[in-house]
Amino acid sequence: MTILDSETKAVETPDDHGDELRLWLRLLTCTTMIESEIRSRLRERFEVTLPRFDLMAQLDKTPDGMTLSDVSKRMMVSNGNVTGLVERLVESGHVDRRTSSTDRRVQVIRLTRQGRAEFRKMAAEHERWIAEIFGDLGSKDVADLMKLLAKTKASAKKAVTARMA
Amino acid sequence: MTILDSETKAVETPDDHGDELRLWLRLLTCTTMIESEIRSRLRERFEVTLPRFDLMAQLDKTPDGMTLSDVSKRMMVSNGNVTGLVERLVESGHVDRRTSSTDRRVQVIRLTRQGRAEFRKMAAEHERWIAEIFGDLGSKDVADLMKLLAKTKASAKKAVTARMA
DNA sequence: GATAATTATTTGAAGCCTAAAGCAACATCC
DNA sequence: GGATGTTGCTTTAGGCTTCAAATAATTATC
Numbered sequence: 001m002t003i004l005d006s007e008t009k010a011v012e013t014p015d016d017h018g019d020e021l022r023l024w025l026r027l028l029t030c031t032t033m034i035e036s037e038i039r040s041r042l043r044e045r046f047e048v049t050l051p052r053f054d055l056m057a058q059l060d061k062t063p064d065g066m067t068l069s070d071v072s073k074r075m076m077v078s079n080g081n082v083t084g085l086v087e088r089l090v091e092s093g094h095v096d097r098r099t100s101s102t103d104r105r106v107q108v109i110r111l112t113r114q115g116r117a118e119f120r121k122m123a124a125e126h127e128r129w130i131a132e133i134f135g136d137l138g139s140k141d142v143a144d145l146m147k148l149l150a151k152t153k154a155s156a157k158k159a160v161t162a163r164m165a
Numbered sequence: 166m167t168i169l170d171s172e173t174k175a176v177e178t179p180d181d182h183g184d185e186l187r188l189w190l191r192l193l194t195c196t197t198m199i200e201s202e203i204r205s206r207l208r209e210r211f212e213v214t215l216p217r218f219d220l221m222a223q224l225d226k227t228p229d230g231m232t233l234s235d236v237s238k239r240m241m242v243s244n245g246n247v248t249g250l251v252e253r254l255v256e257s258g259h260v261d262r263r264t265s266s267t268d269r270r271v272q273v274i275r276l277t278r279q280g281r282a283e284f285r286k287m288a289a290e291h292e293r294w295i296a297e298i299f300g301d302l303g304s305k306d307v308a309d310l311m312k313l314l315a316k317t318k319a320s321a322k323k324a325v326t327a328r329m330a
Numbered sequence: 331g332a333t334a335a336t337t338a339t340t341t342g343a344a345g346c347c348t349a350a351a352g353c354a355a356c357a358t359c360c
Numbered sequence: 361g362g363a364t365g366t367t368g369c370t371t372t373a374g375g376c377t378t379c380a381a382a383t384a385a386t387t388a389t390c
Contacts, residue, residue, distance in 0.1 A: 017296035019307050024199065024295050026311060030318045031196040032241075034189065037325050051376065069338060076197075081377055083340055088375080105338040105385045129324075130189050131182035136320035137313075142184050145313045148306060149191045155301035156199050159294075163206070216346065234368060243348055248370055250346080270355050270368045 034133055041129055046122050053126070055085055056094060056111060056119040065110040067100070094118065199298055206294055211287050218291070220250055221259060221276060221284040230275040232265070259283065 039050050058074050059066065066074075072082045086109055089095035094115030100106035111119060134142070204215050223239050224231065231239075237247045251274055254260035259280030265271035276284060299307070 017292050019304070020296045020299040020302075021292055023299060023307050023311055023314075026314045026318070027192075027196055028200070030314050030321065031192055033318065033325070034321050035193070037321065037328075041328070049375075067338080077376090078378055079339065080341075080379080084376075103338085103386070107339070127182050127186055131185045133321045133324045134185040134188060134317065136323065137185075137316060139184070141313055141316060142188050144309065145317070146184075146188055146191060148302075148310045148313065149188075149195050151302060151306060152299065152310070153191070153195045153198065156195065156202065156298045158301065159298045160198070160202050162297075163202075214345075232368075242346090244369065245349085245371075246347055253345080268356070268368085272369070 037133065038126070038129065042122070042126070045125065046118070048122065051085055052089060052094075053119075053122060055082075055089065056115060057123065059095065059109065059111045060116065060119050060123070063110070065108040067106050067108055071109070089115070202298065203291070203294060207287070207291070210290065211283070213287065216250055217254060217259075218284075218287060220247075220254065221280060222288065224260065224274065224276045225281065225284050225288070228275070230273040232271050232273055236274070254280070 035050070042048050042050060042053055054075060055071065058071055062070075068079065068082050068086065071086075072079045075082070086095060086097060086107075090097050090109075094112060095109050096112050096115075097107055097109045100108050137145070200215070207213050207215060207218055219240060220236065223236055227235075233244065233247050233251065236251075237244045240247070251260060251262060251272075255262050255274075259277060260274050261277050261280075262272055262274045265273050302310070
């Protein structure tokens with residue numbers, strides 16, 4: 001709802017937040033579209049799900065392994081979620097899980113040799129897919145988007161923190 | 166990996182797609198953070214989930230009701246998913262479901278009076294939350310982001326279409 | 331060293347989501 | 361008007377996700 005002020009210039013009412021809402025919907029649509037495309041391709045080409053791929057990506061960065069809690073924090077998902085995810089990856093032979101020798105509560109997980117080899121192949125293709133998907137953006141677009149999203153992220157983080165306080 | 170060309174200007178190797186990958190991760194992080202904040206608030210304040218809220222938003226726009234297939238298309242989720250979602254909303258009294266009089270295969274769903282009243286309250290707060298979350302962005306930022314995301318969406322859509330062909 | 335508090339993980343209940351198979355009702359075509 | 365195909369929806373099996381409760385092991389406290 002816009003009104004015209006005395007100088008006949010469009011002015012928004014104090015509590016019109018339609019622009020932000022539209023921005024949010026567009027952001028969501030965009031992300032969802034890309035994410036579902038990535039899911040489809042991972043499934044078609046490698047018969048792997050995105051959560052599994054993400055978990056393997058974390059493990060690929062830490063050859064010495066991680067504890068389940070580490071994974072949970074890094075991926076920002078619940079502990080119980082990681083338990084099940086790891087269970088299935090152990091099942092399929094991609095991940096090795098063993099109890100820590102110094103603390104018997106702790107499970108240390110690593111990629112198996114096969115898991116690492118497969119992941120590397122997937123990651124390489126994945127990177128090409130992303131490049132293709134963002135292909136029509138020039139390098140200035142990419143830089144601008146990075147900046148604006150950084151600002152958005154900071155703004156969102158502030159709102160999250162404010163609510164928690 | 167960047168190299169320096171004869172004029173000492175940074176140039177990227179042909180197949181370096183790191184920037185796009187970083188952009189994608191930032192986009193994903195940003196969206197996920199906002200989405201999970203919205204989920205939390207909906208749950209805390211109204212004890213409602215995001216999928217339910219989204220479905221009610223669709224129904225609020227069509228007072229004459231929609232068929233399950235309509236909902237499925239609009240929300241871009243599977244038919245089976247909608248069946249379950251609607252089941253729970255009927256259960257909680259927010260949605261009314263009845264078989265079409267002209268085609269006994271078709272289920273027409275609408276918001277109940279109570280469902281509509283509750284949704285309106287939720288939607289108003291939701292809009293304020295979004296405004297708060299994007300609060301640090303100026304109106305130029307918002308406009309720029311809209312434009313860049315439109316471009317991104319178009320680029321992604323092209324990649325999706327190309328794969329399907 | 332026993333008790334209490336903390337930490338790491340698992341389990342269970344519930345919801346969300348998909349793909350694929352199945353069922354019922356409608357539409358078409360001869 | 362009966363066989364064939366299509367459409368709308370539900371069901372099933374499986375995976376992902378959370379929260380909360382339970383277990384087990386370690387650390388801190390006295």
